[in-house]
Amino acid sequence: MKGFGTIIHGQTVGFLEKNIPEPGPFEALMEPVVIAPCTSDVHIAFEQGHNPARNNRILGHESVGRIVKLGEGCTEYKVGDVVVVPCTTPNWRTLEVQDGAFQHSGGLCQGMRIGTSQDGVMAEYYLVNDVEMNTARIPEGVSLESALMVSDMMTTGFHGVELADVQFGDSVVVIGTGPVGLMSIAAAKLRGAGRIIAVGSRPKCVELAYYYGANEVVNYKEGDIVEQIMALTGGRKVDRTVIAGGGTEQLPIAYRLTRPAGGIGDLVAADTPPRLDTDTAAFCRFVAHHKFSGGLCPGGRRRAERLLDLIKYGRVDPSLMLTHKFNGLESCPDAFELMHKKPQELVKPIVYMNV
Ligand code: NDP
Ligand code: ZN
Numbered sequence: 001m002k003g004f005g006t007i008i009h010g011q012t013v014g015f016l017e018k019n020i021p022e023p024g025p026f027e028a029l030m031e032p033v034v035i036a037p038c039t040s041d042v043h044i045a046f047e048q049g050h051n052p053a054r055n056n057r058i059l060g061h062e063s064v065g066r067i068v069k070l071g072e073g074c075t076e077y078k079v080g081d082v083v084v085v086p087c088t089t090p091n092w093r094t095l096e097v098q099d100g101a102f103q104h105s106g107g108l109c110q111g112m113r114i115g116t117s118q119d120g121v122m123a124e125y126y127l128v129n130d131v132e133m134n135t136a137r138i139p140e141g142v143s144l145e146s147a148l149m150v151s152d153m154m155t156t157g158f159h160g161v162e163l164a165d166v167q168f169g170d171s172v173v174v175i176g177t178g179p180v181g182l183m184s185i186a187a188a189k190l191r192g193a194g195r196i197i198a199v200g201s202r203p204k205c206v207e208l209a210y211y212y213g214a215n216e217v218v219n220y221k222e223g224d225i226v227e228q229i230m231a232l233t234g235g236r237k238v239d240r241t242v243i244a245g246g247g248t249e250q251l252p253i254a255y256r257l258t259r260p261a262g263g264i265g266d267l268v269a270a271d272t273p274p275r276l277d278t279d280t281a282a283f284c285r286f287v288a289h290h291k292f293s294g295g296l297c298p299g300g301r302r303r304a305e306r307l308l309d310l311i312k313y314g315r316v317d318p319s320l321m322l323t324h325k326f327n328g329l330e331s332c333p334d335a336f337e338l339m340h341k342k343p344q345e346l347v348k349p350i351v352y353m354n355v
Pocket of ligand 1: 038039040043152156175176177178179180181199200201202205220244245246247266267268269295296297342347
């Protein structure tokens with residue numbers, strides 16, 4: 001079978017030829033119905049230096065898939081069923097799960113395996129482990145496009161708000177108005193935030209930030225983020241900050257923005273140690289009871305079912321983020337390149353594979 005992925009990690013991407021995988025116990029062989037390229041695909045292919053274990057690896061982790069073949073032990077699904085495949089598919093038979101760290105089942109971040117430690121969804125076929133615990137049927141009334149956004153953008157954006165622990169009436173800053181930040185804004189609103197201030201620059205994203213619930217949007221290219229936000233709040237620090245864009249430089253910014261005992265939820269993986277500068281130290285001296293929590297997005301069937309219900313019952317419509325449409329496996333290199341270049345009008349692309 002054919003797939004698009006990393007040929008030499010850190011250097012080249014292209015089409016790869018592989019054997020069709022055989023589903024083991026509780027696994028399913030799927031064909032992609034719709035997939036979404038992700039900012040993380042670019043990170044996975046090109047960042048963190050050269051990791052030979054990532055050579056010859058098919059990319060892609062956001063999908064709605066159709067079951068082609070079921071492994072031994074599967075009882076609920078049948079061939080032909082169409083399900084949302086979350087990007088995090090934990091191994092539920094691990095000790096990490098018993099410790100509540102299911103995203104890290106099998107090791108740090110190993111709950112996310114599709115498109116990283118095993119071949120991904122930009123392919124003719126792909127495997128899903130523990131398919132009946134890790135995927136969810138799409139309820140009536142939920143479009144394929146919206147269901148696809150559950151796989152990563154919704155679960156991740158919503159997790160940022162869980163990590164920051166947003167409460168009724170809280171003032172919240174969401175750094176980043178890409179699709180992840182947009183879903184954090186929507187989630188903050190659903191959690192009852194009072195004032196929501198977003199940080200971003202691309203005009204289409206800014207428009208959607210207001211749509212999903214931001215009251216103000218600050219452009220980080222037009223000046224210091226902290227100064228701009230403090231000018232809006234009259235110098236008062238906010239209750240919660242979600243980091244959904246930028247890099248490690250956002251950590252000290254989040255500390256400086258957030259009041260003592262406030263919450264900081266970080267979604268951006270830092271491969272260089274965060275620089276906690278002297279300004280940050282002067283503000284909080286790291287004894288200000290900030291609750292900092294960074295996390296990989298939750299997966300699993302119940303998580304996906306809950307997010308699908310939010311769509312079904314009209315609480316959020318993530319499909320509005322889909323600005324660019326592609327058709328077929330052959331278009332994956334163009335869709336991937338789009339994520340690399342991030343043109344002004346881009347929010348999130350979708351690739352129709354086997355609809
Ligand atoms: P995008 O690139 O689409 O969005 C990033 C946002 O951050 C944009 O609004 C961008 O602004 C803004 N930004 C960029 N640089 C800065 C800066 N210096 N200061 C402030 N804002 C800045 O990414 P996604 O929405 O797809 O993903 C967001 C992050 O979440 C990525 O780092 C991704 O890897 C991560 N992620 C984490 C997951 C997890 O499980 N923890 C899962 C999925 C993604 P502009 O409008 O100018 O582009
Ligand atoms: Zn993703």
